[in-house]
Amino acid sequence: MTFDRFDRFHGLLLLLVAGGLVLLLAVAESGGGRSAAGVDKAMEQDLDYQARVAFVQKLYGPVEDLRRDGQLQQALLKLDELERRYPGEAHGFILRGEILSRMGVLAEAVASYVAALRLNGDYVDARSPLSRQTEIRQLVDDGLRILGGQARSHPENVSLAAAVKNVHYLQSRLAGGCE
Amino acid sequence: MNLRDFHLWIVVAAGAFLGALGVLLAVWGNPENSGICVSCFIENSAGALGFHENPRMQYLRPELIGFVLGAAVCAAGFREFRSRGGSAPLPRLVSGIFLMVGCAVFIGCPIKLFLRFTAGDLTAVAGVLGLVAGVWAGLKGLGGGVHLGSSREEGRGSGFLVPGFFLLLLVLFVARPGFLIFSGRGSAAQHAPWLLGLGGGAVLGALAQRSRFCITGGVRDTLLLGRRSPLLWGLLAFIAAATTLNLATGRFHLGLYGQPGAHLDHLWSFLGMALVGWISVLIGGCPFRQLIKAGEGDADAGLVVVGMFIGGALVQSWGIAATAAGVSLVGKAAVLAGCLFVLGATLLFRERAPA
Numbered sequence: 244m245t246f247d248r249f250d251r252f253h254g255l256l257l258l259l260v261a262g263g264l265v266l267l268l269a270v271a272e273s274g275g276g277r278s279a280a281g282v283d284k285a286m287e288q289d290l291d292y293q294a295r296v297a298f299v300q301k302l303y304g305p306v307e308d309l310r311r312d313g314q315l316q317q318a319l320l321k322l323d324e325l326e327r328r329y330p331g332e333a334h335g336f337i338l339r340g341e342i343l344s345r346m347g348v349l350a351e352a353v354a355s356y357v358a359a360l361r362l363n364g365d366y367v368d369a370r371s372p373l374s375r376q377t378e379i380r381q382l383v384d385d386g387l388r389i390l391g392g393q394a395r396s397h398p399e400n401v402s403l404a405a406a407v408k409n410v411h412y413l414q415s416r417l418a419g420g421c422e
Numbered sequence: 423m424n425l426r427d428f429h430l431w432i433v434v435a436a437g438a439f440l441g442a443l444g445v446l447l448a449v450w451g452n453p454e455n456s457g458i459c460v461s462c463f464i465e466n467s468a469g470a471l472g473f474h475e476n477p478r479m480q481y482l483r484p485e486l487i488g489f490v491l492g493a494a495v496c497a498a499g500f501r502e503f504r505s506r507g508g509s510a511p512l513p514r515l516v517s518g519i520f521l522m523v524g525c526a527v528f529i530g531c532p533i534k535l536f537l538r539f540t541a542g543d544l545t546a547v548a549g550v551l552g553l554v555a556g557v558w559a560g561l562k563g564l565g566g567g568v569h570l571g572s573s574r575e576e577g578r579g580s581g582f583l584v585p586g587f588f589l590l591l592l593v594l595f596v597a598r599p600g601f602l603i604f605s606g607r608g609s610a611a612q613h614a615p616w617l618l619g620l621g622g623g624a625v626l627g628a629l630a631q632r633s634r635f636c637i638t639g640g641v642r643d644t645l646l647l648g649r650r651s652p653l654l655w656g657l658l659a660f661i662a663a664a665t666t667l668n669l670a671t672g673r674f675h676l677g678l679y680g681q682p683g684a685h686l687d688h689l690w691s692f693l694g695m696a697l698v699g700w701i702s703v704l705i706g707g708c709p710f711r712q713l714i715k716a717g718e719g720d721a722d723a724g725l726v727v728v729g730m731f732i733g734g735a736l737v738q739s740w741g742i743a744a745t746a747a748g749v750s751l752v753g754k755a756a757v758l759a760g761c762l763f764v765l766g767a768t769l770l771f772r773e774r775a776p777a
Binding site for chain 2: 283284285286288289292357361364365368370371408411412414415416417418419420421422
């Protein structure tokens with residue numbers, strides 16, 4: 244294969260542009276490249292997430308206070324009010340699940356946790372500030388023991404079967420995987 | 423089966439290493455039962471590049487980079503790198519998209535299918551049956567004259583583009599520019615040390631290039647050749663290695679329920695993997711094999727890889743990907759659309775005898 248003047252010219256141009264690109268990136272890197280690029284999506288995403296977590300914790304603060312004081316019915320009423328303003332917010336479902344669990348309404352508590360996790364998987368993530376991994380593990384243990392036992396005794400009961408299915412979903416989310 | 427056949431032992435070694443690395447990468451930090459999963463890794467990498475916005479699925483998986491570059495270096499070293507292509511480019515691109523659809527609905531590629539299976543996940547059984555059914559359907563298609571055409575060797579260098587792209591991804595991974603996203607939570611935040619992922623991936627890529635190892639190829643050759651197929655023994659070595667390590671590391675949990683990254687929609691697990699098996703036979707390999715072939719200079723496989731990245735973005739952005747809760751309506755529709763695509767391709771690409 245022979246290279247004529249056309250090939251040599253374009254080959255030289257290629258080397259010059261490549262060199263210019265390397266030089267540009269090297270200069271940008273030494274002069275604070277990430278900020279010079281003007282784009283840091285990871286940082287933006289992280290800031291958005293921190294702001295969201297802080298907002299959610301502030302918004303549901305009154306509910307948490309009522310729950311801590313043992314005023315569970317009032318806490319549920321406050322949750323209903325917030326859910327009308329922010330339908331589909333996972334944190335509301337999580338708090339509802341915690342309150343129902345404390346009231347001993349196991350199947351409904353499990354259903355609330357399931358609804359929360361379907362919207363936001365952070366609650367099962369040990370690294371997340373919203374993590375409820377310990378509570379969910381306890382709920383799964385209780386669910387398998389109590390609801391599982393009831394379902395085995397009454398296999399024809401559709402609502403018990405659905406409750407056990409929810410427990411298995413929580414169990415699967417705790418196990419991990421790509422989600 | 424000729425025990426003196428060196429190729430047989432390379433295939434067995436590749437299968438065993440794939441199974442072992444698949445479990446070990448999960449031990450070292452990758453998500454449970456997802457030590458190696460081409461589809462999950464592509465979804466994660468598409469997210470890292472900003473192709474979708476799921477904040478729990480954004481990480482540029484170094485294993486993918488290792489597969490392609492390991493295959494490229496090995497092919498070049500053994501003078502097997504051939505820039506070739508030109509066979510039905512657009513159908514191959516679309517095939518890549520639907521490969522990802524099938525994998526996302528099952529929640530895993532054929533490698534992860536068997537990793538889940540060897541970890542005792544009985545929900546993978548439907549996927550195994552589906553994969554076998556899909557491969558069978560693909561073989562029937564090939565036998566009936568369905569042919570996407572042969573790639574041609576060409577000296578234009580298009581085969582360098584995909585290895586070049588993955589080399590660029592390696593540079594980006596190391597340099598970490600601001601537009602690259604790495605999840606701080608979720609499954610994408612779970613990863614093995616990057617050097618282990620990259621190095622292991624490169625060794626596996628090289629082994630797979632030498633051995634031509636392919637999961638769906640193993641199923642295909644078993645259906646055609648039975649015990650004479652070297653790929654069958656590679657697949658069995660994979661299963662043996664993965665099962666042994668899962669048992670040794672306490673990751674074997676036999677059952678249907680509570681399995682990581684699994685759902686109970688068995689029909690759609692079957693159909694998703696059937697779609698993957700069917701397409702894989704028609705285009706000449708599973709998602710992993712497509713990456714290896716792209717590393718060898720096969721531009722047709724490179725287009726499949728591009729299609730898989732597009733598919734990886736779509737399955738996350740459009741809610742096609744299944745979750746532990748099950749398969750969404752969009753996911754079911756996407757699988758059926760994929761079946762329509764394969765059926766249409768079967769009719770359009772069939773070489774018929776002249777009347």
